[in-house]
Amino acid sequence: MKKGNTVFFKNAPRIISFAAICGTKEKEGVIGEFADIALDDDMYGESTYEKAECKMLTNTIALAIDKASLKEKDVDVMLSGDLLNQIISASFAARDYNFPFLGVYSACSTMSESIMLSAMMVNAGYVKRAVAATGSHFASAERQYRYPLELGCTRPPQSQWTVTGAGGCVIAEGKEGIKIVSATMGRVCDYGVTDVNNMGAAMAPAAADTIMQHFKDTGTSPCDYDMILTGDLGALGSRIVKDLTWEKGYDISENHVDCGEIVYNVIENEFQGGSGAGCSAVVLNSYVLSKMRAGLYKRILFAATGALLSTVSSGQGESIPCISHLVELEY
Amino acid sequence: MKKGNTVFFKNAPRIISFAAICGTKEKEGVIGEFADIALDDDMYGESTYEKAECKMLTNTIALAIDKASLKEKDVDVMLSGDLLNQIISASFAARDYNFPFLGVYSACSTMSESIMLSAMMVNAGYVKRAVAATGSHFASAERQYRYPLELGCTRPPQSQWTVTGAGGCVIAEGKEGIKIVSATMGRVCDYGVTDVNNMGAAMAPAAADTIMQHFKDTGTSPCDYDMILTGDLGALGSRIVKDLTWEKGYDISENHVDCGEIVYNVIENEFQGGSGAGCSAVVLNSYVLSKMRAGLYKRILFAATGALLSTVSSGQGESIPCISHLVELEY
Numbered sequence: 001m002k003k004g005n006t007v008f009f010k011n012a013p014r015i016i017s018f019a020a021i022c023g024t025k026e027k028e029g030v031i032g033e034f035a036d037i038a039l040d041d042d043m044y045g046e047s048t049y050e051k052a053e054c055k056m057l058t059n060t061i062a063l064a065i066d067k068a069s070l071k072e073k074d075v076d077v078m079l080s081g082d083l084l085n086q087i088i089s090a091s092f093a094a095r096d097y098n099f100p101f102l103g104v105y106s107a108c109s110t111m112s113e114s115i116m117l118s119a120m121m122v123n124a125g126y127v128k129r130a131v132a133a134t135g136s137h138f139a140s141a142e143r144q145y146r147y148p149l150e151l152g153c154t155r156p157p158q159s160q161w162t163v164t165g166a167g168g169c170v171i172a173e174g175k176e177g178i179k180i181v182s183a184t185m186g187r188v189c190d191y192g193v194t195d196v197n198n199m200g201a202a203m204a205p206a207a208a209d210t211i212m213q214h215f216k217d218t219g220t221s222p223c224d225y226d227m228i229l230t231g232d233l234g235a236l237g238s239r240i241v242k243d244l245t246w247e248k249g250y251d252i253s254e255n256h257v258d259c260g261e262i263v264y265n266v267i268e269n270e271f272q273g274g275s276g277a278g279c280s281a282v283v284l285n286s287y288v289l290s291k292m293r294a295g296l297y298k299r300i301l302f303a304a305t306g307a308l309l310s311t312v313s314s315g316q317g318e319s320i321p322c323i324s325h326l327v328e329l330e331y
Numbered sequence: 332m333k334k335g336n337t338v339f340f341k342n343a344p345r346i347i348s349f350a351a352i353c354g355t356k357e358k359e360g361v362i363g364e365f366a367d368i369a370l371d372d373d374m375y376g377e378s379t380y381e382k383a384e385c386k387m388l389t390n391t392i393a394l395a396i397d398k399a400s401l402k403e404k405d406v407d408v409m410l411s412g413d414l415l416n417q418i419i420s421a422s423f424a425a426r427d428y429n430f431p432f433l434g435v436y437s438a439c440s441t442m443s444e445s446i447m448l449s450a451m452m453v454n455a456g457y458v459k460r461a462v463a464a465t466g467s468h469f470a471s472a473e474r475q476y477r478y479p480l481e482l483g484c485t486r487p488p489q490s491q492w493t494v495t496g497a498g499g500c501v502i503a504e505g506k507e508g509i510k511i512v513s514a515t516m517g518r519v520c521d522y523g524v525t526d527v528n529n530m531g532a533a534m535a536p537a538a539a540d541t542i543m544q545h546f547k548d549t550g551t552s553p554c555d556y557d558m559i560l561t562g563d564l565g566a567l568g569s570r571i572v573k574d575l576t577w578e579k580g581y582d583i584s585e586n587h588v589d590c591g592e593i594v595y596n597v598i599e600n601e602f603q604g605g606s607g608a609g610c611s612a613v614v615l616n617s618y619v620l621s622k623m624r625a626g627l628y629k630r631i632l633f634a635a636t637g638a639l640l641s642t643v644s645s646g647q648g649e650s651i652p653c654i655s656h657l658v659e660l661e662y
Contacts, residue, residue, distance in 0.1 A: 002407070005431050007457045048647055076333070077516055084641065085416040087436050091519065091639035095652040100336050100516030102444060102656075103639070105418050105434040113433060117448065124455035126338045144643075185408055185431030188422065308422035308434070310415065312475075316379055321426040325433075 006184040006217035013122035014177030015169045017068035020286040021056045023164025029265045034286035053137035056166040058093040068170045076127035079114040081105040107306030110134040111281040112325040116183040118171040133168025136276030159197040160234045160275035167281030184214040184326040192319045200237020203305040206322035208244035222252045226297040231280035231304030232260035234272030259283035280304040292331045335548035337515040344453035345508030346500045348399035351617040352387045354495025360595045365617035384468035387497040389424040399501045407458035410445040412436040438637030441465040442612040443656040447514040449502040464499025467607030490528040491565045491606035498612030515545040515657040523650045531568020534636040537653035539575035553583045557628040562611035562635030563591035565603030590614035611635040623662045
């Protein structure tokens with residue numbers, strides 16, 4: 001059932017529904033027409049950015065449950081995490097529900113980690129239905145990780161723009177929905193990047209490591225997949241991951257797509273593209289899964305990527321350890 | 332395999348080894364003689380508190396692996412988290428190892444969440460051996476959650492003392508070691524407590540909820556267990572959890588023990604006792620599991636408790652959502 005770092009799901013747990021809420025800037029991009037709700041105001045009627053982020057996550061979970069024609073009582077467990085200190089968006093979202101909550105954290109790779117663990121639990125028969133979800137908010141991320149927006153700091157050209165949005169899905173046993181075929185657990189990779197504005201360069205080695213590990217464990221090659229989707233490497237990071245895999249004999253250039261690179265149509269203030277836990281969460285749970293269900297993609301790899309730093313670790317001179325967890329989806 | 336919120340492990344994954352490192356203050360208490368390493372200096376030779384915390388966790392993991400007569404390559408996955416923003420202790424500890432890493436977070440309930448998920452993975456055959464570990468450091472927690480120590484702020488009498496220490500264990504299939512019989516997944520409970528110095532009162536309802544859910548799901552009662560161990564409720568929180576369960580017809584007063592209440596022999600500056608993710612981690616992975624292996628306890632419940640707040644959530648006027656995950660152990 002396991003080979004290398006890849007776990008195979010013989011009972012093929014399914015994504016039976018998915019939902020996404022995105023912010024005003026994200027609405028203009030590729031996910032605008034696929035998201036269930038596109039906000040007109042990034043405050044979402046709340047008094048703080050953090051509360052707005054939490055509300056997006058809470059409502060995304062409710063939407064995903066509702067779209068599966070389920071009720072709260074039908075869900076056995078929720079797996080979620082987010083970028084805020086002590087994952088408060090996820091914890092406070094979980095407070096609104098009566099089902100158990102397992103908090104997870106792997107920065108912007110939280111979407112794939114939560115799908116992976118949900119699939120493991122469903123496949124083993126521990127639970128019938130699990131919700132996996134995450135999100136992020138540009139303004140709450142900026143003031144926690146960088147500077148308060150009110151300061152008006154200039155952003156360097158290698159930087160990315162944290163996506164305002166949340167995405168989630170319901171994973172269940174059964175014959176309907178998008179199959180979760182296998183999952184490759186990521187290792188921490190650290191190539192010594194210390195520039196906190198250059199997450200793409202920091203995370204690319206982790207994405208390359210997990211994707212190549214998946215090929216090795218499953219005996220597949222890039223051409224076996226309709227799409228190899230990374231989380232939020234951005235334009236620069238995407239080029240690096242292609243280079244790193246090419247060096248080892250895997251050419252992913254034909255079918256590699258990065259959620260961060262495609263989430264904004266016009267790359268202007270966003271420089272390298274989108275980032276944040278919400279980036280891959282909204283792109284997967286709106287655009288990508290919709291296209292899969294429409295038959296456009298049959299078999300994809302989803303490898304979200306996370307930078308496991310904090311302001312304290314960077315302040316103490318540490319480089320940026322990164323990780324990428326991967327799930328293989330089929331429809 | 333699941334009833335209510337409890338998952339039953341028919342293959343009985345085992346804790347085959349455990350290890351703990353504790354600080355100077357903790358050395359004076361009940362765990363002093365059971366910990367593998369008791370520090371002479373809480374800085375552990377590092378330049379910052381955070382680096383000391385990470386080093387404790389890294390070395391605890393190495394010790395647990397070594398005590399099981401295993402090598403790094405024999406471990407399939409590590410599940411860990413901690414109290415620092417973005418769980419940097421766990422992430423940076425994972426950087427030192429070549430096995431996959433799944434980050435988890437449920438504040439001071441991280442030890443039981445990581446054991447639970449490890450047991451799920453081993454029981455289902457996804458992995459052969461998993462490491463579950465967590466830790467905390469008094470000085471890094473104080474400056475992140477409260478005030479820098481240098482300010483010399485007065486502590487109120489309802490407060491607790493974050494334990495400096497780390498604990499971890501190796502969970503594997505096989506016939507040797509302490510059996511993990513079942514696990515009860517916790518729900519988020521929030522009784523509206525807003526006093527961030529009174530974690531015991533905030534967390535007690537979550538502990539009571541999970542413990543009673545376990546009794547209900549398994550058809551057991553308090554007298555079926557030699558010990559019902561909570562994480563870090565402290566003296567006040569322990570009284571509250573006894574009251575809350577007694578009100579619902581469960582008398583746990585005979586066999587309830589709280590790690591926070593027993594970790595310091597003399598309660599002086601620590602007021603209500605110990606707290607922090609390291610509290611239940613060191614008490615379980617030194618004193619309790621040693622006593623179990625010596626035959627003193629046959630069957631115990633371990634319900635670590637976590638307060639899912641952050642300084643931001645409290646600053647924005649939110650109350651404290653709490654959670655408790657539980658594992659049932661037998662030897």
